[in-house]
Amino acid sequence: MRRSAGRSELRIALLLAAIGCAGAALAAGEAKLSEPKTFRDWMAACDNVKGCTALSLPPEAADSIAYLRLERPAGPDAAPRLILRLQRDGKTAPKAVQLKLDGAPFPAGGRTLPVTADDDAATLTFSAQDTAALIEAARKATKLSVTAPEVTATVSLAGSVASLLWIDEQQGRLGTPSALIRKGTTGSAPATPDLPLVAATPVPPMLDMKLGKAQAAKLRAELKKRKPDACEDDAAEADEAWALGGKRMLVALACSRGAYNVGSSFFVMPENEPAKAKPIRLPDSDGDDGNELTNASFDPRTGHLSFFAKGRGIGDCGVSGDYAWTGAGFVRMELSMMGECRGIPSEDWFTLYRSRRQ
Structure with a gap:
């Protein structure tokens, strides 16, 4: 299925359902929420308790949709979770995939990675080791290629580092050992705020x-x-x-x-x-x-x-x-x-x- 460009459509939806009614929110005594930020082919956002997510944006027209999603709760001990989603409209999802970073096998050795399949969608959850390796590789790599039987898809890494750096900043991790991008040797992120x-x-x-x-x-x-x-x-x-x-x-x-x-x-x-x-x-x-x-x-x-x-x-x-x-x-x-x-x-x-x- 071809998916047409959706910028104007969504801008309308957001204006009607969220941004355009900021006055109502303020009238009701609600705190202003942060908006998602765009970093080239990635977006990132944090919630009211500093839980943050970064997403790669699939191309606007593609038969197979693939994207990376990194989520990280707030707090000094919270670990990032990185997943790859693969969707095939009306076709059975594969049971395993192979990945390449700018043509080089990932992880090293090019092993096949099992996925969790649900109808036409598949999910690959990266290990902590592979998550760290992919974040480090994203400093120089430009794309992640996904292949499986009858499936070829590409995930752009343009903007990934900037989006993760922004998350580090929002969670108070810059210069600490738990930072995703700009690591340091001392300090820690603030404690997780309580949910309302x-x-x-x-x-x-x-x-x-x-x-x-x-x-x-x-x-x-x-x-x-x-x-x-x-x-x-x-x-x-x-x-x-x-x-x-x-x-x-x-x-x-x-x-x-x-x-x-x-x-x-x-x-x-x-x-x-x-x-x-x-x-x-x-x-x-x-x-x-x-x-x-x-x-x-x-x-x-x-x-x-x-x-x-x-x-x-x-x-x-x-x-x-x-x-x-x-x-x-x-x-x-x-x-x-x-x-x-x-x-x-x-x-x-x-x-x-x-x-x-x-």
Whole structure:
């Protein structure tokens, strides 16, 4: 499958789902998150507790997608983990691969390396020794070639050293023995920050569908009076509502619909009182009130509200996240994003925010 250039598509997704709503995040009292950085053919990002990831970017059009992913938690004793992903659209993944660095066998001796295969995707997890060797070789090497039966792919190393140096800087490792690039003989990285603790609250059982639709219809009619152009009428069939307890409702009005994205605006409304409904304030959300999420779903059993804004239909770029209902409002639990449409699945996107549930 050819994958067309995705820069403009993703820029739109990011503006709508994350960057463009910085005002809403600040209004909700949320700290500003760092954005992924681009280093030629690599990108890198760190989350709110200094866990960092570096990714190579596959070519924009390729039949076999291959990329390297290095992740490293914060803390003086945290070791890097380096993996190679190989994806073949609609074809069975190989069980082993051979690698070369600028034409020279890697690791030395050119041995075949076993991979973990899952349908059309394969994962090679490098040993600590091979990880260190590949990082050192990347100072001079320009590309890593991947071969297997009926498979040939290339991973660019341009920008890899700069991305790892940036990670060292973010984690306070520069000049210490644990640095990936600029090592020293003394010192250590700071301790790992604690994850934010969130008390997620389950809500009462889901409303009967007809009752939920009726509550949503009342709010849609009220909103039509206030802001006639706020929601598209042809998206109303996707409206939903849930009981939050205390005669409060969480109402989602589907206000926009595209080929692969549905944008919904969320409100907390006293039961049967649409005139008193108020938009909820969500970091990373969109819309004038900071209450719109794309492809969102709410799970009343856990009190979690999640979203997945696709940069394009196959879902290889965009923004995803999760919020928790605390009984008083929604707070951020997770946020991930991918800034280029290059065939990278959501499980390998950059994590920008993490928390743990109480």
